[in-house]
Amino acid sequence: MIKFNGFTLAEALMALGIIGLISALTLPTLISNYKNRVFLSQTQKIYNEISNAVVQYRANNRVDSLDYAFGAASASNDDLKNFLNQYFNVAKICEDSGEGCLADSYKNRAGNITFSKSLALSSNVRACARLKSGTSICFLGCYMGACTFSFDVNGLSGPNIGGIDLFGLRLDYYGEYIEEPATSVNNCNDPSVSTGAYYSTRVLEGCFNRLIASGWSMDYYNE
Secondary structure: OOOOOOOOOOHHHHHHHHHHHHHHHHHHHHHHHHEEEEHHHHHHHHHHHHHHHHHHHHHHOOOOHHHHHHEEOOOHHHHHHHHHHHOOOOOEEEEOOOOOOOOOOOEEOOEEEEHHHHHOOOOOOOEEEEOOOOOOOEEEEEEEEEEEEEOOOOOOOOOOOOOOEEEEEEEOOOOOOOOOHHHHHHHHHHOOOOOOOOHHHHHHHHHHHHHHHOOOOOOHOOO
């Protein structure tokens, strides 16, 4: 007599239930890690594009410093828009307010509404553009030794969180990255930080500094 060994229906259902439970526990983490890797790759890409644009501008115009053209005392929004148009793959120039490029509000990792669209810009002289890649970038001009940029790596799409898809970046007049002070860096990962306590753009620049300090890893965001 031939005897067949196999699973009973109850055993099969139990195995499927265990697999489903494990999937339910691990899948959100896997998806989150994947999204963070995408945001990280896009952040590295736009940082390189900004750095290359500054180098190319200096070479094309035979100037040592961006301050000659983009100093807050002399630059206009149109000057900044022309820079974006010439050195980036622009799909659309947005309103000076960031309308069409930036979300109305951004959150920190605790989920608090921390950065309004205007505070993510925090400058009277500015230009914003949406690139063909989907990234939105704003050039806020040069002032007191620094040229400031804000960028949202996926434009109006979520999650709209500072340090995940929204960053600030300061370069000196020669295009070199300016390292942020410890206060700004710590503010990036502080769930209680609010615009009443700090300039939001400095918090965002602190987030970018944290990203570099962590070896281009978003693990810092899990602290």
